[in-house]
Amino acid sequence: xxxxxxxxxxxxxxxxxxxxxxxxxxxxxxxxxxxxxxxxxxxxxxxxxxxxxxxxxxxxxxxxxxxxxxxxxxxxxxxxxxxxxxxxxxxxxxxxxxxxxxxxxxxxxxxxxxxxxxxxxxxxxxxxxxxxxxxxxxxxxxxxxxxxxxxxxxxxxxxxxxxxxxxxxxxxxxxxxxxxxxxxxxxxxxxxxxxxxxxxxxxxxxxxxxxxxxxxxxxxxxxxxxxxxxxxxxxxxxxxxxxxxxxxxxxxxxxxxxxxxxxxxxxxxxxxxxxxxxxxxxxxxxxxx
Amino acid sequence: xxxxxxxxxxxxxxxxxxxxxxxxxxxxxxxxxxxxxxxxxxxxxxxxxxxxxxxxxxxxxxxxxxxxxxxxxxxxxxxxxxxxxxxxxxxxxxxxxxxxxxxxxxxxxxxxxxxxxxxxxxxxxxxxxxxxxxxxxxxxxxxxxxxxxxxxxxxxxxxxxxxxxxxxxxxxxxxxxxxxxxxxxxxxxxxxxxxxxxxxxxxxxxxxxxxxxxxxxxxxxxxxxxxxxxxxxxxxxxxxxxxxxxxxxxxxxxxxxxxxxxxxxxxxxxxxxxxxxxxxxxxxxxxxxxxxxxxxxxxxxxxxxxxxxxxxxxxxx
Numbered sequence: 001x002x003x004x005x006x007x008x009x010x011x012x013x014x015x016x017x018x019x020x021x022x023x024x025x026x027x028x029x030x031x032x033x034x035x036x037x038x039x040x041x042x043x044x045x046x047x048x049x050x051x052x053x054x055x056x057x058x059x060x061x062x063x064x065x066x067x068x069x070x071x072x073x074x075x076x077x078x079x080x081x082x083x084x085x086x087x088x089x090x091x092x093x094x095x096x097x098x099x100x101x102x103x104x105x106x107x108x109x110x111x112x113x114x115x116x117x118x119x120x121x122x123x124x125x126x127x128x129x130x131x132x133x134x135x136x137x138x139x140x141x142x143x144x145x146x147x148x149x150x151x152x153x154x155x156x157x158x159x160x161x162x163x164x165x166x167x168x169x170x171x172x173x174x175x176x177x178x179x180x181x182x183x184x185x186x187x188x189x190x191x192x193x194x195x196x197x198x199x200x201x202x203x204x205x206x207x208x209x210x211x212x213x214x215x216x217x218x219x220x221x222x223x224x225x226x227x228x229x230x231x232x233x234x235x236x237x238x239x240x241x242x243x244x245x246x247x248x249x250x251x252x253x254x255x256x257x258x259x260x261x262x263x264x265x266x267x268x269x270x271x272x273x274x275x276x277x278x279x280x281x282x283x284x285x286x287x288x289x
Numbered sequence: 290x291x292x293x294x295x296x297x298x299x300x301x302x303x304x305x306x307x308x309x310x311x312x313x314x315x316x317x318x319x320x321x322x323x324x325x326x327x328x329x330x331x332x333x334x335x336x337x338x339x340x341x342x343x344x345x346x347x348x349x350x351x352x353x354x355x356x357x358x359x360x361x362x363x364x365x366x367x368x369x370x371x372x373x374x375x376x377x378x379x380x381x382x383x384x385x386x387x388x389x390x391x392x393x394x395x396x397x398x399x400x401x402x403x404x405x406x407x408x409x410x411x412x413x414x415x416x417x418x419x420x421x422x423x424x425x426x427x428x429x430x431x432x433x434x435x436x437x438x439x440x441x442x443x444x445x446x447x448x449x450x451x452x453x454x455x456x457x458x459x460x461x462x463x464x465x466x467x468x469x470x471x472x473x474x475x476x477x478x479x480x481x482x483x484x485x486x487x488x489x490x491x492x493x494x495x496x497x498x499x500x501x502x503x504x505x506x507x508x509x510x511x512x513x514x515x516x517x518x519x520x521x522x523x524x525x526x527x528x529x530x531x532x533x534x535x536x537x538x539x540x541x542x543x544x545x546x547x548x549x550x551x552x553x554x555x556x557x558x559x560x561x562x563x564x565x566x567x568x569x570x571x572x573x574x575x576x577x578x579x580x581x582x583x584x585x586x587x588x589x590x591x592x593x594x595x596x597x598x599x600x601x602x603x604x605x606x
Contacts, residue, residue, distance in 0.1 A: 083579065083583075086583065087583075092345075096536065096582050097582055099536065100576065100578040103575030226407075261417050265414040268411040269407070272404055276392055279400055
């Protein structure tokens with residue numbers, strides 16, 4: 001029972017992270033048509049920023065978090081401008097460019113952090129919220145969940161209630177038609193990847209105090225983000241969030257009761273099943289050719 | 290055209306002669322390097338057969354793993370001769386591919402790319418999870434090497450000649466397949482799928498066929514690798530390795546038979562040249578990759594044509 005309740009709580013926390021990872025990937029794929037394989041590395045850079053700024057140089061956590069978000073957003077925008085924009089008509093080229101960035105960022109992390117063991121960051125919010133004798137949630141995790149939910153809420157508001165958000169969604173639906181309506185494709189792409197980068201940086205910065213930080217941590221992120229994106233329906237943000245929470249439950253419970261390997265394996269198989277049975281995902285709409 | 294073909298044949302012959310003479314003059318770790326490079330040539334050429342149909346998969350390296358595990362288990366646990374287990378590795382990779390084609394080819398394009406990745410990663414995780422018979426994440430060790438008369442195939446030079454012979458044979462077969470009716474149909478399936486189907490070509494069947502053939506040959510490549518290394522782990526067949534295959538093929542160029550070979554050779558040698566900068570090697574790779582995509586989108590294979598065009602234009606003036 002204890003394990004069960006603790007797993008439920010952990011699932012929600014994981015769900016928040018999975019959503020942040022996947023939503024950024026969905027946004028870039030939807031708006032720009034690029035599969036950004038370096039997305040996991042953007043999360044990794046966010047986590048490293050916290051390690052450098054907060055743990056090494058002693059910046060307070062919140063300003064460090066803001067700087068991490070800013071840094072990763074900048075990397076994203078630079079990628080759009082110099083790598084994805086010239087390859088807009090060549091999705092394979094964009095994909096390969098993102099792989100190049102993946103290698104470069106991993107090495108950058110090696111150079112910054114050295115090749116020693118994985119880094120740990122002491123949680124800036126100490127203490128534990130005790131609900132029951134057996135159910136404890138560290139404040140750090142509560143903070144992470146609250147910020148994730150707030151960020152996703154903000155994103156939802158931006159996409160559905162602002163003109164800029166509308167232009168993003170218009171471009172995701174039909175790029176040419178959006179351009180004909182006077183939407184600036186270059187600027188909109190830049191906003192999409194900027195938001196995607198900000199979410200990735202935020203996710204990395206929030207994760208930093210509760211995970212081990214190493215240059216290859218992006219691998220897990222990208223696999224999870226793919227599973228969530230496909231199951232939720234490519235291009236569907238609400239689908240991605242729903243799928244993220246569902247997958248977090250599956251992953252947490254299978255990890256707790258069987259093993260982490262089986263958890264990832266079942267996620268991948270569910271993804272294949274969705275691809276075969278309903279390629280548009282649980283929330284996606286059927287696209288007419 | 291005839292002159293063109295002549296240069297190709299002459300170039301191939303020169304390369305083969307160089308490869309036969311070369312190994313004796315190399316240092317030990319360079320001999321290692323050239324063995325793996327030759328195996329990787331088979332990996333990229335077989336992958337290209339798959340891409341002829343226009344489908345890019347991320348499962349190719351896992352099929353190499355299927356071959357590697359098959360040959361390792363057969364020769365170590367069941368005592369099958371390595372000479373038999375290497376071809377059987379190809380057969381088993383082909384059989385697994387045939388089985389997987391049912392779910393996989395219900396998808397196309399981007400969905401196929403991601404779907405093939407998921408299936409491949411699931412297979413790889415199965416090798417990690419099932420300690421019996423796959424040995425878990427530490428894999429299988431002390432795999433026997435081939436035996437013939439008194440030749441010691443543990444030594445790099447004899448093994449290199451074995452690899453060279455097998456790979457050359459496989460490349461000849463793959464080349465024949467591409468130039469045959471099947472190969473032409475694969476091209477048709479890629480470029481004019483609806484048209485090809487309207488004249489009675491079953492696109493699904495030909496995609497499956499390409500996948501099976503590619504898997505057979507990469508399975509053999511996996512077996513060749515495993516009997517030299519002496520061990521096999523799930524880690525060797527991760528998506529990271531697959532990414533390198535993709536890079537070799539794309540940077541080399543995938544419109545000609547020799548493009549991927551060129552990519553594998555040039556990039557591997559460059560990578561080897563940067564061995565001194567071990568820690569930052571992947572970043573150098575990343576920069577080269579981006580430079581290639583930005584400035585040479587049709588790959589290394591376009592370089593000779595580019596020069597020829599320049600030369601031709603000058604003489605025309």
